[in-house]
Amino acid sequence: LSSHVRNLTKSIFQAGLEIDDLVLGILATAEAVTTARQRELGVSVVNIGATTTSLVVEEEGDVIHLAVIPIGAEHVTSDIAIGLRISLDAAERLKLAVGTALSRGVKKQEEIDLGEIVGGESQRCSRKYVAEIIEARMEEIFEHVDRELTAAGRSGSLPAGVVVVGGGARLPDLVEVAKRKL
Numbered sequence: 001l002s003s004h005v006r007n008l009t010k011s012i013f014q015a016g017l018e019i020d021d022l023v024l025g026i027l028a029t030a031e032a033v034t035t036a037r038q039r040e041l042g043v044s045v046v047n048i049g050a051t052t053t054s055l056v057v058e059e060e061g062d063v064i065h066l067a068v069i070p071i072g073a074e075h076v077t078s079d080i081a082i083g084l085r086i087s088l089d090a091a092e093r094l095k096l097a098v099g100t101a102l103s104r105g106v107k108k109q110e111e112i113d114l115g116e117i118v119g120g121e122s123q124r125c126s127r128k129y130v131a132e133i134i135e136a137r138m139e140e141i142f143e144h145v146d147r148e149l150t151a152a153g154r155s156g157s158l159p160a161g162v163v164v165v166g167g168g169a170r171l172p173d174l175v176e177v178a179k180r181k182l
Helices: 002-014 025-033 036-041 073-084 088-098 114-118 127-151 174-181
Strands: 043-048 053-059 062-069 111-113 124-126 162-165
Touching: 025 043, 025 053, 025 062, 025 162, 036 043, 036 053, 043 127, 053 127, 062 127, 073 088, 073 127, 088 114, 088 127, 111 114, 111 127, 124 127, 127 174, 162 174
Parallel strands: 043 162
Antiparallel strands: 043 053, 053 062, 111 124
């Protein structure tokens, strides 16, 4: 947002610093996590942030597509909070402690004690149920990513593949979900 950019630049100038240039975050991320060879061949960088998922597609060293999807890792946390009727803070702790993006590898009988992880009284729930909640939202994110890749004419045809970064990318088995959906 332009008001955010103005406030940030004003703060930097007041600190006695100068700004050489402003760069869109996903472009800076792509520059940091990919090689020149990947950008030449064709690569997409997907940044799963807290509230949004942004992506860039580069080929022959040029940006050919940019997008911001209004779904991020906090939506996974909200889904867990709603599904288990727990607070957002507790849902975040649970996601980080036992969350996985692939429910297939979790046994139905595997239970977790919410009290041990999020505090409070003992309450049992299925770890598979938590994994199913996470998997559903991550599949949705990657379906949106694939729509953007399709719009760019690059769905399934990026020689250097897709690089997934950001806080939401830290979920175990996320790569398997991404491979299945992309």
